[in-house]
Amino acid sequence: MTDMDAAAELESMLATHPGKLKTLNDELDRQRDIYSSRASSVQARAAILIATAGLGAGLQSAHLTGGWYILAVIFAAVAAGLGIAATRPRYGGEINLASLRDTLFASEENTGLLKLIDAKIEVHETDEKRLNAMGEFLRWGFVSLAVSIVFTLLAVLNV
Numbered sequence: 001m002t003d004m005d006a007a008a009e010l011e012s013m014l015a016t017h018p019g020k021l022k023t024l025n026d027e028l029d030r031q032r033d034i035y036s037s038r039a040s041s042v043q044a045r046a047a048i049l050i051a052t053a054g055l056g057a058g059l060q061s062a063h064l065t066g067g068w069y070i071l072a073v074i075f076a077a078v079a080a081g082l083g084i085a086a087t088r089p090r091y092g093g094e095i096n097l098a099s100l101r102d103t104l105f106a107s108e109e110n111t112g113l114l115k116l117i118d119a120k121i122e123v124h125e126t127d128e129k130r131l132n133a134m135g136e137f138l139r140w141g142f143v144s145l146a147v148s149i150v151f152t153l154l155a156v157l158n159v
Contacts, residue, residue: 049083068155075148082141086134
């Protein structure tokens with residue numbers, strides 16, 4: 001099958017199901033909105049982790065007289081570092097608008113919309129992977145903060 005035949009078959013398929021592309025595009029937009037909300041939440045939690053771990057490390061470092069305090073400061077610093085890692089700027093690409101414009105105007109309406117949807121899906125999948133990685137940084141950061149607190153309690157109790 002040639003590229004011309006494949007394009008004609010795709011156009012025929014899309015012409016018989018015009019509402020399905022709009023439904024798919026609307027669902028993708030809905031998921032992008034949810035992603036944005038989740039990304040904002042991750043950023044807020046990262047800021048809380050950084051502030052809490054930084055405050056904890058600062059307060060604990062005044063008492064660096066024993067091994068528990070040193071471990072507490074180390075784990076608080078690790079927690080802050082993981083929080084900072086979770087605030088890395090977005091590194092995924094965006095849709096090339098000039099190329100998209102050329103593609104949309106050179107294609108039939110449904111083919112252009114399908115190409116837009118494909119490009120949005122690619123960006124969305126990259127963003128989701130990044131957001132999941134940032135979530136892992138946060139989970140380990142909060143675990144490190146909890147361990148730091150345990151070490152502080154052990155130092156306070158003179159165990």
